[in-house]
Amino acid sequence: MSKRRITIKDVSALAGVSVSTVSRVLNASGPISEETRKAVMDAAAELKYQPNLLARGLVKNQLGGVGVLIPWLGGPFFCSFLEGVQDVIRDTPFRLVISSEQAQKAREHDALTYLLENDADGVIYYGDSLRPEDIAEINPQDKPVVLLGQPRTEAHPCVTIDDEVGAFLATRYLLDNGHRQIAHITGEASQHVTETRLGGYRRALSQAGVPFDGRLVFHADYTEQGGYRSVQQLLGRGVDFTAVFCSNDQMAIGAYQALREFNKRIPEDVSVVGFDDISFAQYMHPTLTTVRVPIRNMGSVAARMVIDLIEGREAEHPTLEAELVIRRSVKRL
C-alpha cells in the first residue's frame, strides 16, 4: 500500500534526461529532438507516470476545476442542467466542483468566494441573488463567471433563455384555444424568471385584448407544494377561470393534484400549461402541454463557455429558444 507516487524526477532518471526536458515534452513547450521525446514518452509510459496536478497548479496558478453553483441539487431541473455540464466537462482536463446553497444569498456569497478562491478557474452560476456587482467584488482575479437565470447583459458572460417568448407562446396557445380567464402561477416577484415569464403572459393577454386581472396571478415558489396551494387559493377565491398557466412544471404537478382533489377534470374543466418540460411532464396524466427549455443543452453551452473563457478564447452570449410542446392538458373551448 501507499507506494510512493511516480514523479517527474523518476521519469527523468529513467529517460536519462533532466526534469525540465521531461516537463517540456509533456507540455509540448519548447523544442525537443524526436529521440529524446520518444525516450521520455517511453519512460513515462513504463512508469505509468501521472503528473501531480496540485504541483502543476501551484506553479501555473490554476486550480483545475470548473465550479457550478446552483440553488438546489435535488429536483429535476438542475439535475438535467448538471448533466449537460458534465457532458462537456468529461472531455476536458477540468474537474467538476459543485456547490448548492438553497438560493440563500449569504451562503451563495460565501460558496462562490470559496469556489473562486480554492476550487475553480471559472464558475457557472445559476441564480439571481448575486448580481454582477456582487460577483465582481468577490472575484478579484476576474475569473470567468457565467451567469444563468439573470437578465441578459453584454457586460457579463451569460446564457439566457427566451422566457418571455416562451410564456407568450404558452399564453397565446391558451388564448387561441378560446380561453379568456387564464390564471398564472409563478414564483417570487423578485426573481428574474418570474418577471420575464409574467411579462410574456401579460403581453399575450394584451395582444389578444384580454384585460389583465391581478386576482388570477399567484406568487408561489416553483415547488409542487407551491403550485398545489396556489390552485387551492384560486379555487377558494371564487374567480372564474378555465385555464392555469404555471411558470414551471413542478408547480403544474401540484396544480394537477389540487385540481383533482376538487374534482376538476383536466383538461375538460380546467386546462393546464407548464414551463420547462422536465422529463416527468410527458408521463403526467394527462400529459402536460408545456414550454420546452433546452435544460441539458443550457448546461453544455454554459460549460463550453466557461472553458473557452478560462482558456482565453472569446465566447458568445447565446440566447436559447424556448418552444411550445403541445400535449393533452389543454382543451379547445
Place this chain on the structure above:
Amino acid sequence: MSKRRITIKDVSALAGVSVSTVSRVLNASGPISEETRKAVMDAAAELKYQPNLLARGLVKNQLGGVGVLIPWLGGPFFCSFLEGVQDVIRDTPFRLVISSEQAQKAREHDALTYLLENDADGVIYYGDSLRPEDIAEINPQDKPVVLLGQPRTEAHPCVTIDDEVGAFLATRYLLDNGHRQIAHITGEASQHVTETRLGGYRRALSQAGVPFDGRLVFHADYTEQGGYRSVQQLLGRGVDFTAVFCSNDQMAIGAYQALREFNKRIPEDVSVVGFDDISFAQYMHPTLTTVRVPIRNMGSVAARMVIDLIEGREAEHPTLEAELVIRRSVKRL
C-alpha cells in the same frame, strides 16, 4: 485587476514574525505564546488571508476533495442522493467533485482512477461495474472508497439498504391484498439491485405458497421507457396478471403510461407498486404505493463515512431500512 493573492508571507511580515510561526498558529501545531498568536490572527484577519489550498495540499499530500462517482447525474434518484452528500460536505473543508459515466465499466474505471489520483482524498462510488478487486487495483494509496449498490462486505466500507426486505414487503402487501398473479419488472439480471429485489419478490411468493412464474418477470433498465415497454410486452403476452411490482419508481411511471394506453385502470384493473419513493411518486395519479428508500439520507451517511475514513476515524457499515409507503395504486381484491 488580478491583484496578487495574499500569502502567508504577507501575514508574517505584517505580524512581525516568521512564516513558520504563522503556519503554526493557523494550524494550531506547535506551541505559541498567546501574544504572538493574537498578533498573527489580527494580521491574517486584516489582510483577509486565505491559505492556498494547493500549496498546503502539495506538502501534506492531500487533494481536498470528496469524489462522488454515480451512474447518472440526471434522474430523480441520484439527484436526491447527491443532495444528501452535499448536505454534509457543505460543513466540511472538502470540495465536492462529481463524476458520472453512464455506468460504463471502462469509463468508470478511468474516472475513478482519475478522481483518486488528482481530485479526491476519498470517494463515494455508487455502482456495481467496479468490484472491490478492481478498485483495489486502481487505488494504490488505499484511499477510502465507500461502496453503494453492491453486495455488503465487511472487507470494504459500504452503505447498503435492505432491498431484499423492501421487495419482500412490497410483494407481500400485494399478496395480502389478494393478488396472486404479480408481474415483476426489474433491471438487468447482472445488477446487484436486480438480484436482491427479485429475491425479495420470490421469497414473498414462496412464503405465500404462490408458485413463481418466469413469464411474469421482465428485465428492463430502470427507466420510464423500460417500464413502459415491459408492460406492453406483458400485455401482449396474454398471461393473466392483476398487479405489477416495479423494481423502481421510474419504471412504475412507464408502467402507468402503458397501462393507460391499453385502457387498464389503475388500480381497478391492475395494481402497481414501485420502489424508491422518488418525489414524483406522491404526485402520480393515482399516487404510487412504493418502497421508501432513504435516498437523501444515504448520501449523507455515505459522505459522513468517507470523511470519517479520510480523517482516520473508524466507520460503521450501516444497512438502512426500506419501508413500505401505502398510497392508492393497489386495489384489494
Place this chain on the structure above:
DNA sequence: ATGAAAGCGCTAACAA
C-alpha cells in the same frame, strides 16, 4: 517559543 531552511512536484526563465 520562535526562526531558518529544506522540500512537496512542477514549470519557466536563463544559460550553455
Place this chain on the structure above:
DNA sequence: TTGTTAGCGCTTTCAT
C-alpha cells in the same frame, strides 16, 4: 536542443 536553477505557497524538521 538541453540542463541548471529559482521559485509557486505552504508545512515541518531542526536549531536556537
